[in-house]
Amino acid sequence: MKAPKLESLLAPEVVSALSRVDAHITNSIASDVPLLFEISNYLNQLGGKRIRPALTILCSRLLGHKEVTEELLNICAGIELIHMATLLHDDIIDKAPTRRGKESAYKKFGETNTLIAGNFLFVKAFGLCAKLDKYIIEETEKACVDLTEGEILEDISNFSIEDSLAICGKKTGALFRLAALSGGFVACRDTTIANKLSVFGQSLGIAFQISDDILDITSTIEQLGKSPCTDLREQKPSIVNCLWLKSGSELASSILNMTVSPSEDLVQRAVSEIKVNGIIEEARSLGNDYVKSAHQVILSLENDFYIKDQETKKLVLSIIDFAASRLN
Amino acid sequence: MKAPKLESLLAPEVVSALSRVDAHITNSIASDVPLLFEISNYLNQLGGKRIRPALTILCSRLLGHKEVTEELLNICAGIELIHMATLLHDDIIDKAPTRRGKESAYKKFGETNTLIAGNFLFVKAFGLCAKLDKYIIEETEKACVDLTEGEILEDISNFSIEDSLAICGKKTGALFRLAALSGGFVACRDTTIANKLSVFGQSLGIAFQISDDILDITSTIEQLGKSPCTDLREQKPSIVNCLWLKSGSELASSILNMTVSPSEDLVQRAVSEIKVNGIIEEARSLGNDYVKSAHQVILSLENDFYIKDQETKKLVLSIIDFAASRLN
Numbered sequence: 138m139k140a141p142k143l144e145s146l147l148a149p150e151v152v153s154a155l156s157r158v159d160a161h162i163t164n165s166i167a168s169d170v171p172l173l174f175e176i177s178n179y180l181n182q183l184g185g186k187r188i189r190p191a192l193t194i195l196c197s198r199l200l201g202h203k204e205v206t207e208e209l210l211n212i213c214a215g216i217e218l219i220h221m222a223t224l225l226h227d228d229i230i231d232k233a234p235t236r237r238g239k240e241s242a243y244k245k246f247g248e249t250n251t252l253i254a255g256n257f258l259f260v261k262a263f264g265l266c267a268k269l270d271k272y273i274i275e276e277t278e279k280a281c282v283d284l285t286e287g288e289i290l291e292d293i294s295n296f297s298i299e300d301s302l303a304i305c306g307k308k309t310g311a312l313f314r315l316a317a318l319s320g321g322f323v324a325c326r327d328t329t330i331a332n333k334l335s336v337f338g339q340s341l342g343i344a345f346q347i348s349d350d351i352l353d354i355t356s357t358i359e360q361l362g363k364s365p366c367t368d369l370r371e372q373k374p375s376i377v378n379c380l381w382l383k384s385g386s387e388l389a390s391s392i393l394n395m396t397v398s399p400s401e402d403l404v405q406r407a408v409s410e411i412k413v414n415g416i417i418e419e420a421r422s423l424g425n426d427y428v429k430s431a432h433q434v435i436l437s438l439e440n441d442f443y444i445k446d447q448e449t450k451k452l453v454l455s456i457i458d459f460a461a462s463r464l465n
Numbered sequence: 466m467k468a469p470k471l472e473s474l475l476a477p478e479v480v481s482a483l484s485r486v487d488a489h490i491t492n493s494i495a496s497d498v499p500l501l502f503e504i505s506n507y508l509n510q511l512g513g514k515r516i517r518p519a520l521t522i523l524c525s526r527l528l529g530h531k532e533v534t535e536e537l538l539n540i541c542a543g544i545e546l547i548h549m550a551t552l553l554h555d556d557i558i559d560k561a562p563t564r565r566g567k568e569s570a571y572k573k574f575g576e577t578n579t580l581i582a583g584n585f586l587f588v589k590a591f592g593l594c595a596k597l598d599k600y601i602i603e604e605t606e607k608a609c610v611d612l613t614e615g616e617i618l619e620d621i622s623n624f625s626i627e628d629s630l631a632i633c634g635k636k637t638g639a640l641f642r643l644a645a646l647s648g649g650f651v652a653c654r655d656t657t658i659a660n661k662l663s664v665f666g667q668s669l670g671i672a673f674q675i676s677d678d679i680l681d682i683t684s685t686i687e688q689l690g691k692s693p694c695t696d697l698r699e700q701k702p703s704i705v706n707c708l709w710l711k712s713g714s715e716l717a718s719s720i721l722n723m724t725v726s727p728s729e730d731l732v733q734r735a736v737s738e739i740k741v742n743g744i745i746e747e748a749r750s751l752g753n754d755y756v757k758s759a760h761q762v763i764l765s766l767e768n769d770f771y772i773k774d775q776e777t778k779k780l781v782l783s784i785i786d787f788a789a790s791r792l793n
Contacts, residue, residue: 170614172621226584230577249558249620252580256554256587257613263591264606278592285585286498292577293500 143186146455148448151194154205158190161214165261176246176254180221183237188345188456189216189316195453196320196334199438201445211265212273212319218262219277220312223284225255230288231371238362272328273319276335283311294374296393301379302423305346306339313342330443337434340427341460347424348463350375351417354408369404376423381407381416424464432457471514474783476776479522482533486518489542493589504574504582508549511565516673516784517544517644523781524648524662527766529773540601540647543593546586547605548640551612553583558616559699566690600656601647604663611639622702624721629707630751633674634667641670658771665762668755669788675752676791678703679745682736697732704751709735709744752792760785 144152159181166177190213197209228236228243229251235241243251266277287307294300317338322331352361353368354377368375372393382389392399392407399407411417435453438444472480487509494505518541525537556564556571557579563569571579594605615635622628645666650659680689681696682705696703700721710717720727720735727735739745763781766772 168610168614170617172617173613226580230580250617252554252558253613253616253620256616257610259584259587260606260609260613263594263609264603266591267595267602267606274595275592278588278595281588281591282496282585285501285581285588286496288581288584289498289500289578292581 143188143191143456143459146452146459147191148452150203151191151198151452154194154209155187155190157205158187158194158210158213158217161210162217165214165218165265166258168257172246172250173254173257176225176242176250177221177258179245180225180236180242180254183239185237187217189213189220189312192313192316192338192341192456193320195449195456196317196338197324198446198449199444199453200321200324200330202324203446206323208269209320209323211268212323213316215262215265215269215277216312216316216319218258218265219281219284222255222258222262223288225251225258227288229255231367233363233367235363269319270322270326272322272331276315276318280311280315283307287311291374296374296379296382298376298379298383301374301376302343304374305343305350305376309346309349310339310342313345314338317341325443330438333434333438337431340431340434341457344424344427344431344460344464347376347420347427348460350377351420351424351464353377354411355417366404366408369407370398372398376420377411377416380419380423381411381414384414384416386410386414421464425461428457428461428464431460471516471519471784471787474780474787475519476780478531479519479526479780482522482537483515483518485533486515486522486538486541486545489538490545493542493546493593494586496585500574500578501582501585504553504570504578505549505586507573508553508564508570508582511567513565515545517541517548517640520641520644520666520669520784521648523777523784524645524666525652526774526777527772527781528649528652528658530652531774534651536597537648537651539593539596540651541644543590543597543605544640544644544647546590546593547609547612550583550586550590551616553579553586555616557583559695561691561695563691597647598650598654600650600659604643604646608639608643611635615639619702624702624707624710626704626707626711629702629704630671632702633671633678633704637674637677638667638670641673642666645669653771658766661762661766665759668759668762669785672752672755672759672788672792675704675748675755676788678705679748679752679792681705682739683745694732694736697735698726700726704748705739705744708747708751709739709742712742712744714738714742749792753789756785756789756792759788 162181166174168174193209193213193216225242228241229248233241234244266274284307287304290300290304290307294304314335318331318335321334350368353365353375356365358364368378369392378393382393388407388410392403435450444450490509494502496502521541521544553570556569557576561569562572594602612635615632618628618632618635622632642663646659646663649662678696681693681703684693686692696706706721710721716735716738720731763778772778
C-alpha cells in the first residue's frame with residue numbers, strides 16, 4: 138500500500154502554523170557569514186516531512202492550547218534545527234551523496250563547511266531552547282545526549298535486537314519524544330501529563346525508524362529519494378539487518394561481519410533472502426507494537442479527560458495510522 | 466625568550482579552583498555509552514593551559530567574588546567543554562594526527578566517533594550553560610556563533626589582514642571574551658562592567674592567536690607538541706601568512722594560492738623568506754597592540770575603582786605579560 142503524504146492529513150490551522158515555524162527557522166539561521174546561511178538554507182529548502190514540529194503543534198492543540206505563541210515557535214524551530222544539524226553530520230558520517238533526491242550538503246559544500254554548518258545549527262537551536270522552561274531545557278539536553286549515544290551505538294553495535302531498538306529509540310525516538318512532550322507541556326504546564334506524551338512520541342519515533350529500516354529494503358530509489366539498501370551496504374545495525382542475523386542466516390553473518398562493504402551481487406542476494414525469509418514481516422510486527430503503544434497513550438489521555446479537542450485527536454490518530462501505513 | 470608556564474603564574478587559590486573545575490568537567494561528561502566518555506576524557510587528559518577557566522576565575526576574583534560557587538563551576542566547565550568540542554572537530558577538519566604531543570582523538574578513535582563526541586561535549590556544555598543567567602546564555606550563543614563563523618571564514622578567506630584578524634577574534638577571541646565577561650558578571654551582576662571585561666578577553670584572545678600563528682613558524686615540534694608550519698602546509702589565512710602575502714612576495718602568492726599542498730622544499734623556502742623579511746616582527750607588533758588594549762581595560766577598571774583585589778590584579782597583569790612574552 139502506498140502511504141499518504143503527511144501534509145494531506147493535517148488541518149489548515151496546523152499547516153498554517155507549520156509555515157510560521159518555517160519562517161521562524163529561516164529567521165533563526167541568519168548569519169554574517171553568507172555561506173553558513175546558504176548551507177543551512179539549502180538543507181531547509183530540500184523540504185522534509187516536518188513531522189517533529191507537527192507533533193509539537195498537535196500535542197499542544199490536543200490539550201486545548203490553540204495559539205501559536207512565540208514559545209511554541211521557539212520549541213518547534215529549535216527541535217527542527219537540532220534535527221537538521223544531525224542530518225548534516227549524518228551525511229558526513231555516511232559520506233552520502235544525496236539527500237531527499239537532491240545532492241547532499243556534504244557533496245555540494247564539502248565536509249568542513251558541512252560539519253561547521255551543523256554546529257552552527259546546534260548553536261542556533263541552543264539559543265532558541267535556552268529561552269524555554271527549565272523542564273523543556275532539561276528534556277532537550279536528554280534528547281540531544283540520546284542522539285549522540287544513538288549515533289555512537291550505531292557505529293559500535295554488536296547487531297543485537299536490543300541494540301537496534303536502543304538505536305531507534307535514541308536516534309529517532311528522542312526528538313519525537315521531545316517534540317510531543319514539549320507541545321503538551323506548553324498547553325498544561327504539568328510534567329506528569331507531558332511525560333505521558335513523551336511515551337507517545339518515543340513510541341511513534343521508534344515505529345517511524347523501524348518503517349525507515351524496512352523501506353530501505355522494499356523501496357525504489359525514486360520512492361526513497363536516495364539509494365535503497367544503504368543499511369546493508371554500510372552494514373548498519375538496522376532492525377531488518379539485526380532480525381536477519383538473528384534468524385541464523387549464514388549470508389547475514391558473512392555480510393554484516395565483513396571488514397569491507399559487500400559487493401552489489403551480495404547486496405542483491407541479501408535482499409532476496411530477507412524478502413522471502415519473513416524478516417520484513419517480523420520487523421513490521423515489532424513496529425506495530427510501538428504503533429499500538431503510541432495509540433494506547435492517546436486512549437489513556439482520553440480516559441483521564443485530558444483531551445480538550447476532538448478534531449485534533451482525530452489528526453493525532455491519523456498520524457498514528459500514517460506511521461502504521463508506512464510499515465506495510 | 467622562553468615563555469613561563471601559565472600555571473606557575475597563578476595563586477594557589479586559583480590553582481585549587483581550577484582542579485574543582487576539572488572535577489566538574491569529569492562529572493559532566495559521564496555517559497551510558499562508555500566510548501563517549503572515553504573519547505571526551507582522553508582529550509581532557511591530554512591537558513592544556515586551562516586559560517579560559519583561569520580567566521573566568523580571575524575576573525570574578527578581580528571584582529571581589531572569591532567564592533567558587535556552583536554557578537562559577539558551571540560557567541568554567543561549560544566554556545571548557547565548548548573549547549574541547551571545537552578541538553575534536555578541528556582535528557577532523559585538519560586531519561591532524563597529533564594534539565598536544567600525543568595521538569589526536571581523531572587518529573585514535575576515527576572520524577565518526579570523534580565528530581559525535583564533539584557534539585556530545587557541545588550538548589553537555591549546553592546543559593551547564595542553560596542553568597545560567599540570561600545575559601551569559603546570550604553571550605554564550607554569540608561566542609559559539611563566532612566560533613562557527615571563524616571556522617568557515619578560515620576555509621573561504623581571501624587572505625586579507627582584515628579576514629585574518631576577524632578569524633583570530635572569532636576563533637580564539639570569542640571564548641576568551643566569554644570567559645572574562647562571565648567571570649566579571651558573576652561578581653558584579655552589572656553588564657556594563659562585564660562588557661568592559663569582554664573587551665579585555667577579546668583582545669587577550671586575539672593576542673594569543675597571533676602568538677600561536679607566530680609560534681607555528683618559529684617553534685620546534687617539541688616546543689609545539691605538533692608539527693610546525695602547519696599554517697603554511699595547509700595554506701591557512703594565519704596572520705603570518707596574510708602579512709607575508711601583503712608584503713608582495715611572489716613565493717607567498719604562489720604557495721597560498723596553490724590548489725595542492727606545497728612541497729616540503731617550498732615550505733622551508735617560505736619559512737626562510739618569512740624569517741628574514743620582517744614578517745614575524747610585523748605580526749609581533751600587531752599582537753602587541755592587542756596586549757596593550759587588554760592592559761588598558763584593566764587600568765580603566767582600576768581608575769573607576771571597580772577592582773577589589775590587588776593580588777588578583779597582579780595575577781591578571783602577569784597573564785597579560787605572559788601573552789606578551791609568547792609574542793617574543
